[in-house]
Amino acid sequence: MSTAAETTGGEAEPWEEVTPDAARRLLVAAVEAFAERGYHATTTRDIAGRAGMSPAALYIHYKTKEELLHRISRIGHDKALDILRTAARREGSAKERLADAVSSFVRWHAGRRTTARVVQYELDALGPEARAEILGLRRQVDAEVRGIVEDGVAAGEFDVPDVQGTTLAVLSLCIDVARWFNVDGPRTPEAVGELYAELVLRMVGAG
Amino acid sequence: MSTAAETTGGEAEPWEEVTPDAARRLLVAAVEAFAERGYHATTTRDIAGRAGMSPAALYIHYKTKEELLHRISRIGHDKALDILRTAARREGSAKERLADAVSSFVRWHAGRRTTARVVQYELDALGPEARAEILGLRRQVDAEVRGIVEDGVAAGEFDVPDVQGTTLAVLSLCIDVARWFNVDGPRTPEAVGELYAELVLRMVGAG
DNA sequence: GCCGACGGTGAGCGAGCGCTTAGCGCGGCG
DNA sequence: CGCCGCGCTAAGCGCTCGCTCACCGTCGGC
Numbered sequence: 135m136s137t138a139a140e141t142t143g144g145e146a147e148p149w150e151e152v153t154p155d156a157a158r159r160l161l162v163a164a165v166e167a168f169a170e171r172g173y174h175a176t177t178t179r180d181i182a183g184r185a186g187m188s189p190a191a192l193y194i195h196y197k198t199k200e201e202l203l204h205r206i207s208r209i210g211h212d213k214a215l216d217i218l219r220t221a222a223r224r225e226g227s228a229k230e231r232l233a234d235a236v237s238s239f240v241r242w243h244a245g246r247r248t249t250a251r252v253v254q255y256e257l258d259a260l261g262p263e264a265r266a267e268i269l270g271l272r273r274q275v276d277a278e279v280r281g282i283v284e285d286g287v288a289a290g291e292f293d294v295p296d297v298q299g300t301t302l303a304v305l306s307l308c309i310d311v312a313r314w315f316n317v318d319g320p321r322t323p324e325a326v327g328e329l330y331a332e333l334v335l336r337m338v339g340a341g
Numbered sequence: 342m343s344t345a346a347e348t349t350g351g352e353a354e355p356w357e358e359v360t361p362d363a364a365r366r367l368l369v370a371a372v373e374a375f376a377e378r379g380y381h382a383t384t385t386r387d388i389a390g391r392a393g394m395s396p397a398a399l400y401i402h403y404k405t406k407e408e409l410l411h412r413i414s415r416i417g418h419d420k421a422l423d424i425l426r427t428a429a430r431r432e433g434s435a436k437e438r439l440a441d442a443v444s445s446f447v448r449w450h451a452g453r454r455t456t457a458r459v460v461q462y463e464l465d466a467l468g469p470e471a472r473a474e475i476l477g478l479r480r481q482v483d484a485e486v487r488g489i490v491e492d493g494v495a496a497g498e499f500d501v502p503d504v505q506g507t508t509l510a511v512l513s514l515c516i517d518v519a520r521w522f523n524v525d526g527p528r529t530p531e532a533v534g535e536l537y538a539e540l541v542l543r544m545v546g547a548g
Numbered sequence: 549g550c551c552g553a554c555g556g557t558g559a560g561c562g563a564g565c566g567c568t569t570a571g572c573g574c575g576g577c578g
Numbered sequence: 579c580g581c582c583g584c585g586c587t588a589a590g591c592g593c594t595c596g597c598t599c600a601c602c603g604t605c606g607g608c
Contacts, residue, residue, distance in 0.1 A: 172379065174379055174382040175466075258379070259379075259382075303540055306517040306520075307510060309517065310514070310516065310520075313513075313516075330510065333510055336548070339548070
């Protein structure tokens with residue numbers, strides 16, 4: 135009863151940048167626990183137990199429980215931003231880039247739902263400085279999507295009266311996937327990504 | 342430093358069905374605290390303090406902290422379902438009814454954001470039986486929206502390849518308003534409701 | 549004008565929290 | 579082969595949590 139993270143395999147093995155091995159095991163255990171029960175309802179004893187270690191082992195690799203959340207949130211936001219940047223900067227029309235951005239962003243939120251849940255819903259548990267850092271990353275996320283929408287409007291591909299409001303709605307739609315998506319449900323991450331890309335193209339008048 | 346609930350006045354004064362007065366004050370205090378910090382991070386001492394009472398007073402009106410959450414969640418879901426039912430059963434085309442449902446549902450999530458946040462995001466903190474009861478209400482919420490979409494498809498007003506998936510997306514979009522909406526931000530609940538109604542009509546091919 | 553009932557308080561219980569510290573086992577180097 | 583240092587554990591500290599209990603003020607009925 136240990137490995138449970140490789141369910142929704144996809145892009146490059148996650149958390150590989152976290153070393154040494156014991157620190158990564160603790161972090162993966164924390165992601166699962168935070169996603170299941172929430173940050174405040176998760177105990178350091180639970181995290182250490184899932185990683186097969188004693189409670190004290192956690193504090194060799196992390197100063198506090200909050201530092202664990204901060205690291206998870208930081209790495210997760212970096213990954214999400216990387217996904218959107220890749221889609222935004224590829225070749226193609228604004229329509230193609232927006233569909234790509236939405237489908238890959240949604241695939242990540244569905245396929246790596248545990249991580250996404252922690253990243254998107256536990257922001258308030260961070261202290262002021264860590265929180266401010268993450269909010270900066272979120273502004274960059276917003277800017278990437280808004281950029282594609284603006285390109286589409288400028289090129290005459292899209293019909294969008296309220297660019298900022300529509301950008302907000304598109305991101306909101308994608309992010310909420312982490313709340314409702316069920317791994318045992320009838321839909322695959324890929325299917326939801328495709329459906330959502332179509333819906334978003336309709337929202338910007340390019341369906 | 343007591344009253345802080347009548348900020349986003351709108352439909353009939355909420356929580357009026359909760360009596361006696363002390364029980365209502367405790368419940369309103371709990372809604373604010375749960376929305377700000379989350380259920381698990383809120384202490385019974387904080388709730389009682391916000392209501393101007395001693396910690397022990399809470400247990401005269403509620404058996405446990407979880408009973409408070411259950412009552413809030415139950416009343417909130419009833420209200421949300423009532424809003425959707427009213428829109429779904431009025432006279433008019435499916436397009437008009439869907440726009441009405443989305444705009445009023447969104448207005449509630451934005452205007453009564455503290456309540457909506459607790460209702461939509463603290464479900465997992467409930468025990469199994471209470472949770473099952475609330476999930477039943479959520480299925481009714483889904484059925485109301487799906488009904489309007491099906492009507493629109495049958496009447497030839499909408500073009501929707503995946504009715505269930507689109508219904509899910511519409512509800513998801515509305516619910517996530519409770520996560521990002523900021524009372525001090527640039528948008529009023531009414532403006533967001535109008536924008537979202539337009540976006541949803543585009544999603545169903547009736548924009 | 550006394551009395552019971554009810555809504556409320558002050559103090560505190562057992563438990564579990566985040567985190568610390570003293571010490572142990574083991575692998576690499578001289 | 580002996581010893582040092584690093585990764586880890588067992589035990590537990592101080593604190594706060596949800597919740598309880600003995601008691602008290604006020605107010606309507608006789």
